[in-house]
Amino acid sequence: MAIWLHWIDLIGVAVFAMSGALMAYKKHFDGFGVIVLASVTAIGGGTLRDLVLDVPVFWIRDTSFFYTILLASGLTIIWLRVSQRFPLRYLLIADAMGLAFFNMMGLQKALSQDVPMITAIILGTITGVFGGLIRDVISREVPIVLKADLYATTCILGGFCYFLAGLSGLSAQACMLIGMLVTLGMRLGAMKWHWHLPVFPPPVQSSSDRER
Amino acid sequence: MAIWLHWIDLIGVAVFAMSGALMAYKKHFDGFGVIVLASVTAIGGGTLRDLVLDVPVFWIRDTSFFYTILLASGLTIIWLRVSQRFPLRYLLIADAMGLAFFNMMGLQKALSQDVPMITAIILGTITGVFGGLIRDVISREVPIVLKADLYATTCILGGFCYFLAGLSGLSAQACMLIGMLVTLGMRLGAMKWHWHLPVFPPPVQSSSDRER
């Protein structure tokens, strides 16, 4: 794997580890639970991607990811201890950055295994979305991917931009950069201006909705 | 893979995608969250089966599953928008059909990898049960497989009927049809007449049950 791809993976792991540590703080988990939640968030998406692609799981022979998770979690813990308040905003921004990095990383790795374009886009989306999904499920939150305005959608759009950029002859690095900026920009924009895709009309409490 | 097996897989994917979209409506998820929930429900069970069997994941080179999920989710969304009410009954029926299709599909695929009979029955059950389990976990419902009357049990019984039918010399197609009808019939019967396996006596609120 090219060295620059490795750095992208490490940055994605670091920001998702931070988002996991922030969530652990929010939910008052303590001790090693913080590192556990940071780790599953950081390596969950890439692990599922590699299992599905049937390639060696990215962290199995490369210990740099663990040091990255320890460093990122440790810095987050120190910072939270000093500042003493919970920054929901930073959790969402770290999550958005991880989403953008992992989306492109997953798409690139899927393409190296010669899968169809649409499968590569979906594997990019899975890579970006799955770590945060596990983080939210084991923290007993409604998963952000299900409730947030434009979440998985930004990954799909970022993936399409990668392919459009590729069609116009740009290098893989340039395509990944464009896809990453599109994913991140769309997600941050959706967070700020509450863009959303309305699919269902707003809920009306009706007698047929018998369960909660 | 024989073409008729592919169709069974597609039908199972479609009905589980519908059950995921119905659940998304019930829980007021919106936008792309509906498609995400439909997708994990539809491909979760088969993905775990293929990972455990160490065969290529069924959707990795075949994009027809994604179009099926989009079509099934899209039709469910349109229908829900028109009818404006939540049909809990249909969610359960779609779930029962997916269970029966995926159970036989998983069993058949496991047998093609020469696993023992009991492992094939269990892999069929996993294929049938796992998508709905993820759907319920990420929707924060008590998983239907844990609370429903005769759920995983119907898969096990359907699997045994497949083998009994095979012993009497029927073709694989006929065995699958029988196993599917047994699974579906038992599940619908359990839903209608509340058949269940009592294992524990009804709960008595006691002082020893200190946690919730």
Place this chain on the structure above:
Amino acid sequence: MAIWLHWIDLIGVAVFAMSGALMAYKKHFDGFGVIVLASVTAIGGGTLRDLVLDVPVFWIRDTSFFYTILLASGLTIIWLRVSQRFPLRYLLIADAMGLAFFNMMGLQKALSQDVPMITAIILGTITGVFGGLIRDVISREVPIVLKADLYATTCILGGFCYFLAGLSGLSAQACMLIGMLVTLGMRLGAMKWHWHLPVFPPPVQSSSDRER
């Protein structure tokens, strides 16, 4: 695989199956749901370990694990029906024993695939922790690995003791026994005397903690 490793795996499966059946009783799941919860708890950790290591999943050609799960769940069910009360204490002890057995088993299996020491320790931890994590997530409990005093930490420490024992020239069996006793002793000690790693200061309800 050596026969004694197989027995360690079977004992780990049995105690985790018991912890799953106990949790099913606590949550008032009934019928086959008890067996389902016992099964995912018992085989979840080892399945993930084998998928990540890309070796055949341990239960795919060996049906002894299913008979073990059936036997362990059955005995737990009979015992609970007779005694009529919920032993939270036994759930935690069964969980601690499964943790210690699976931790060493996962570490040993990872080493046989020539992974780095730190990866082997982490795979041991994953093997020990993951089954209980799924059990708690699908039972809608806060995962014990996130909230308990010294949980994943005991696996890490047990793993280090395995390597220290190995450096002093002991056989693999002796190293595993030492690692197992360290993991189990630390966990039981943490349960009894509430040892914990404080990472964050005790929560102060502040206005910035806007969500729960």
